[in-house]
Amino acid sequence: MTDGSPGARRAGGELLQDGLFFTACPYLDPEGTMSVVKLEEWRQRIVKELDDTVAFWLKYSHDTTHGGFFTCLGRDGTVYDELKYVWLQGRQVWMYCRLYRTMERFRRPEILEAAKAGGAFLRRFARVSSGQWKCAFCLTRDGKAVKIQRTVFSECFYLLAMDELSRVTADEGMQLEAEQMMEQLIHWVRVDSSGLGRPQLPGDFPTNSMAVPMMLLCLVHQLSEGRGQEVAHKYSELTGWCVQQILQHVQRDGTAVLENVSLQGGELPGCLGRLQNPGHALEAGWFLLQLSAQQQDSELQRTAINKFVELPFQSGWDNGHGGLFYFLDVDGHCPTQLEWNMKLWWPHCEALIAFLMAYSQTKKPELLQRFSQVYEYTFNHFPDADSGEWFGYLTQEGKPALDLKGGPFKGFFHVPRCLYMCELMLDDLLANRD
Amino acid sequence: MTDGSPGARRAGGELLQDGLFFTACPYLDPEGTMSVVKLEEWRQRIVKELDDTVAFWLKYSHDTTHGGFFTCLGRDGTVYDELKYVWLQGRQVWMYCRLYRTMERFRRPEILEAAKAGGAFLRRFARVSSGQWKCAFCLTRDGKAVKIQRTVFSECFYLLAMDELSRVTADEGMQLEAEQMMEQLIHWVRVDSSGLGRPQLPGDFPTNSMAVPMMLLCLVHQLSEGRGQEVAHKYSELTGWCVQQILQHVQRDGTAVLENVSLQGGELPGCLGRLQNPGHALEAGWFLLQLSAQQQDSELQRTAINKFVELPFQSGWDNGHGGLFYFLDVDGHCPTQLEWNMKLWWPHCEALIAFLMAYSQTKKPELLQRFSQVYEYTFNHFPDADSGEWFGYLTQEGKPALDLKGGPFKGFFHVPRCLYMCELMLDDLLANRD
Numbered sequence: 001m002t003d004g005s006p007g008a009r010r011a012g013g014e015l016l017q018d019g020l021f022f023t024a025c026p027y028l029d030p031e032g033t034m035s036v037v038k039l040e041e042w043r044q045r046i047v048k049e050l051d052d053t054v055a056f057w058l059k060y061s062h063d064t065t066h067g068g069f070f071t072c073l074g075r076d077g078t079v080y081d082e083l084k085y086v087w088l089q090g091r092q093v094w095m096y097c098r099l100y101r102t103m104e105r106f107r108r109p110e111i112l113e114a115a116k117a118g119g120a121f122l123r124r125f126a127r128v129s130s131g132q133w134k135c136a137f138c139l140t141r142d143g144k145a146v147k148i149q150r151t152v153f154s155e156c157f158y159l160l161a162m163d164e165l166s167r168v169t170a171d172e173g174m175q176l177e178a179e180q181m182m183e184q185l186i187h188w189v190r191v192d193s194s195g196l197g198r199p200q201l202p203g204d205f206p207t208n209s210m211a212v213p214m215m216l217l218c219l220v221h222q223l224s225e226g227r228g229q230e231v232a233h234k235y236s237e238l239t240g241w242c243v244q245q246i247l248q249h250v251q252r253d254g255t256a257v258l259e260n261v262s263l264q265g266g267e268l269p270g271c272l273g274r275l276q277n278p279g280h281a282l283e284a285g286w287f288l289l290q291l292s293a294q295q296q297d298s299e300l301q302r303t304a305i306n307k308f309v310e311l312p313f314q315s316g317w318d319n320g321h322g323g324l325f326y327f328l329d330v331d332g333h334c335p336t337q338l339e340w341n342m343k344l345w346w347p348h349c350e351a352l353i354a355f356l357m358a359y360s361q362t363k364k365p366e367l368l369q370r371f372s373q374v375y376e377y378t379f380n381h382f383p384d385a386d387s388g389e390w391f392g393y394l395t396q397e398g399k400p401a402l403d404l405k406g407g408p409f410k411g412f413f414h415v416p417r418c419l420y421m422c423e424l425m426l427d428d429l430l431a432n433r434d
Numbered sequence: 435m436t437d438g439s440p441g442a443r444r445a446g447g448e449l450l451q452d453g454l455f456f457t458a459c460p461y462l463d464p465e466g467t468m469s470v471v472k473l474e475e476w477r478q479r480i481v482k483e484l485d486d487t488v489a490f491w492l493k494y495s496h497d498t499t500h501g502g503f504f505t506c507l508g509r510d511g512t513v514y515d516e517l518k519y520v521w522l523q524g525r526q527v528w529m530y531c532r533l534y535r536t537m538e539r540f541r542r543p544e545i546l547e548a549a550k551a552g553g554a555f556l557r558r559f560a561r562v563s564s565g566q567w568k569c570a571f572c573l574t575r576d577g578k579a580v581k582i583q584r585t586v587f588s589e590c591f592y593l594l595a596m597d598e599l600s601r602v603t604a605d606e607g608m609q610l611e612a613e614q615m616m617e618q619l620i621h622w623v624r625v626d627s628s629g630l631g632r633p634q635l636p637g638d639f640p641t642n643s644m645a646v647p648m649m650l651l652c653l654v655h656q657l658s659e660g661r662g663q664e665v666a667h668k669y670s671e672l673t674g675w676c677v678q679q680i681l682q683h684v685q686r687d688g689t690a691v692l693e694n695v696s697l698q699g700g701e702l703p704g705c706l707g708r709l710q711n712p713g714h715a716l717e718a719g720w721f722l723l724q725l726s727a728q729q730q731d732s733e734l735q736r737t738a739i740n741k742f743v744e745l746p747f748q749s750g751w752d753n754g755h756g757g758l759f760y761f762l763d764v765d766g767h768c769p770t771q772l773e774w775n776m777k778l779w780w781p782h783c784e785a786l787i788a789f790l791m792a793y794s795q796t797k798k799p800e801l802l803q804r805f806s807q808v809y810e811y812t813f814n815h816f817p818d819a820d821s822g823e824w825f826g827y828l829t830q831e832g833k834p835a836l837d838l839k840g841g842p843f844k845g846f847f848h849v850p851r852c853l854y855m856c857e858l859m860l861d862d863l864l865a866n867r868d
Binding site: 072074075080081082083128136138139140143144145146147148197199201202203204269270271329333334335336338339340341342393395396401402403404407408 | 506508509514515516517562570572573574578579580581582631633635636637638703704705763767768769770772773774775776827829830835836837838841842
C-alpha cells in the first residue's frame with residue numbers, strides 16, 4: 001500500500017551465509033585486507049560527533065539549581081519541559097562517568113561534577129519513599145515524584161548510575177547500594193513481582209519480554225566488569241538464565257526474533273506475540289557478542305551474529321527508503337503502533353555497535369559492509385548540521401518528524417554510547433591490523 | 435524544518451469574524467441561498483459511506499462464538515488479533531442500537547441481535563469483579579480481563595451501551611444499571627478518585643483533562659434524551675459543572691484551547707500544559723452546540739463556535755498538506771508525541787459534525803465552506819475504495835501509514851457516528867430549506 005508496507009518490505013536481500021565473501025567489497029584492499037583509509041575516515045567522523053554531542057549536553061542539559069539534567073531539549077538546545085525522567089537521569093550519569101573513566105579527553109572536572117550532581121539528585125529523589133527500592137519514572141524539576149511505572153527499568157538505570165559513579169568516586173556505599181538494588185531487581189524478576197504493583201488479572205499471561213533479560217544481562221556486565229572472578233561467579237547462574245531467556249525469543253524455526261514470548265518460550269497469540277523490534281534484537285545481539293567474547297564461546301557468538309544481528313537487520317531494513325523500521329509484525333500484518341514505520345535514532349545506534357563488534361570478533365568482510373550500510377544511512381540522516389546533536393525521529397522517508405534533541409525517552413545515552421563504543425572498536429581495529 | 439513543522443504551520447488563515455461573508459461561496463446559489471445540488475451530493479455520498487461501513491462491520495466483526503466484537507480488523511476485514519477492547523465493545527453496541535432505533539433502514543434483526551450479544555458480553559465480563567463498577571480496558575476473546583486502566587472511560591462506554599440498548603430492548607434493569615454507573619462515575623470524578631487505583635504522588639497535580647467533562651456531558655445527554663424534565667433536572671447541576679470545566683480550557687486570552695488545565699482553570703507547566711488536540715476541541719465544540727440548542731443559549735452557541743470550532747480548526751489545520759494535525763504545542767514547540775503530525779480519521783469526523791451543526795444552527799455560509807473544506811480532505815483521503823471502510827492513520831502527507839480498519843482504538847464508532855449525524859443534519863437542511 002505504501003512503499004514501506006510489510007508486504008513490500010520483504011523484497012530483496014537474503015540471509016548472509018557463514019563464509020560468504022564479497023570479492024568486490026569496497027572496504028577491503030585489493031589484497032583482501034580491510035581499507036585503513038575507510039576505517040580512519042569513519043573514526044574521524046565518529047570522534048567529531050562524540051565531541052559535539054558531549055558539548056551539546058554539557059551546554060544545555062545541566063540544572064545547576066537542583067542538580068540532575070534537563071532532557072527535554074529543543075532543536076537548538078532550549079529546555080521546553082523541566083520534568084526529569086529517571087531513566088534518562090541514570091543514563092546520563094552513567095555515560096558521563098564512563099567517558100570520564102575510560103577516555104582521556106573526557107577526564108574533565110566539569111563532566112565529573114555534573115555526574116556527581118546527577119547522582120546526588122537521583123539518590124535524594126528517585127526512590128519514592130525511603131527504605132524502599134521502587135523508583136519514580138518521572139520527577140518534577142525539584143524532585144517530586146510525578147509518575148511511577150510498574151516495571152523495573154527506572155531502578156535498572158538507577159543501578160547503572162550508582163555503580164559507574166562509584167567507580168570514579170570510589171564511594172563504597174554507592175557501590176553497595178547498586179548491589180542491593182540488583183538483589184531487589186532479581187527478586188522482582190525471578191521470585192515475586194507483586195511489589196511492582198501490577199494487578200493480577202486472569203487474562204494477563206506472564207510474558208518473557210526481551211527487555212527484561214537484556215537489561216539484567218547488561219547490569220551483570222556493569223557490576224562484574226574488572227571486579228575479578230568472585231563477582232563473575234556470583235552472577236554466573238543469573239548470566240546463564242539471562243542468555244537462555246534471550247534465546248527463547250528466536251522463534252519460527254530460527255527465522256525470526258520476537259519481542260515477547262511465553263515463560264515457557266512459546267509464541268504468544270495476537271499482535272503482542274507477533275511483534276518484532278529490530279533495534280532491540282540488534283542490541284541484544286551485541287550484548288550476547290560481548291558475553292561470547294568474555295566466555296570465549298564460539299557457539300554463542302555464532303548464534304548472536306546469525307540470529308540477533310543478521311536476522312533482525314534482514315527483517316527490519318527498509319529496502320525502499322533505507323533505515324530500520326521501529327516495529328514489524330512477523331506475519332506481515334500492519335503493526336498497531338502508529339510509529340511502526342518511523343526511523344528512530346537508537347535502533348541505528350545499536351546496529352552500528354552490533355555490526356562493528358561482529359566484524360571485530362570475526363573479521364568477516366560482509367559484516368563490515370553491513371556496518372557501512374547502516375553508517376551511511378545514519379550519518380546522512382540523523383545528525384543536525386545546523387544545531388548539533390542528532391534528530392531522534394524520522395519519517396519513513398527519512399525526514400525529521402520531530403525536531404527535538406531530547407525528550408522523555410531520548411537523552412544523553414544511545415548516541416554517545418554508540419559513538420564511544422565504535423570509536424574504541426575502530427581504535428582497536430586500526431591498532432591491530434595485520 | 436518539515437512542511438508541517440509547528441513554525442511553518444502558522445502561515446495563512448485568519449480567524450473568521452462573526453458575520454464575515456464570502457461573496458463567492460460555491461455552496462450558495464447566486465441569490466445567496468445554499469446550493470441544494472451540493473447538499474444533495476454530500477448527502478448521497480454520506481448515505482453510501484454509512485451503508486458500506488455498517489456492512490463492513492456486520493460482515494467481519496461479529497464473534498458468533500463468544501458474543502461481542504472483534505475490532506482488530508486488517509485492511510480486508512481479516513481479524514488480526516482477538517482481544518476485545520471494552521471502549522470499542524461499548525461503542526459498537528451503542529452505535530448499532532442508535533442506528534436501529536433512529537434510522538428506518540437499519541431497523542434490521544441482525545443489527546439488534548449483534549447489539550444484544552455485545553451487551554450480554556459486556557454485562558458478563560467487562561466489570562472486573564461482581565459488585566464492583568470498575569471495568570477492564572481489554573479482555574481476551576472469551577472475556578478474561580487482560581488490562582485495567584486507572585481512568586473512567588471503559589465505564590463511560592459501558593454506560594453508553596447499557597443505556598442505548600435499554601432503549602431498544604425496554605430492559606429496565608439495564609437502564610437502572612446505566613444510571614447506577616453514572617452515580618459511580620460522578621463519585622470518581624467529583625468526590626473521590628481513589629477507587630480508580632492511581633497512586634497519590636507529590637509531583638502529580640490534579641488536572642482538568644478535557645476528556646473527563648466532555649465525556650460526562652455526553653453521558654448526561656445520553657441519559658436525558660427524550661426522558662422529560664425530571665431527568666434533565668436531575669442532571670442540571672452536573673451539566674453546568676461540565677460546561678464550566680470545558681470552558682476552563684479556553685486559555686491565552688481566548689486565543690487557544692488547551693487539552694489540560696489546572697483544577698483552578700489555570701495553565702499547567704510544560705508540555706502537558708501546552709498540549710493542543712484540535713480534534714478533541716472540535717468534538718467538545720459540537721457537544722456544546724448540541725447543549726446550546728437544547729437550552730436555547732445563544733451565548734454558549736457563540737462561544738462553542740468561536741472558541742471550540744473555529745479556533746481549533748485554525749490552529750490545527752495543516753496549510754501545507756491539508757488535514758488536521760493530531761497534536762500541537764501552543765507555543766510552537768515540537769510535541770513529544772511521535773504521531774503529532776499524522777492525520778487521524780476521528781478528528782476529521784468531529785470537524786465534519788461540528789461545522790455542519792454550526793452551520794445548521796446559524797446558517798452562516800462560512801461555516802458551510804469550512805465543512806466543505808474538511809469534507810474534501812476527508813473523502814479524498816480516508817475511505818478505502820478497494821476494500822471498504824476508512825483508513826484511520828495517514829502520514830502528514832496524507833498517505834495511509836497503517837492499513838488496518840480497526841485496532842485497539844478504532845472501532846465501529848467515529849466513522850458511523852459522523853456519517854449518521856451528518857446524514858440527519860443534511861436531511862434536515864434539505865427538508866427545511868427556504
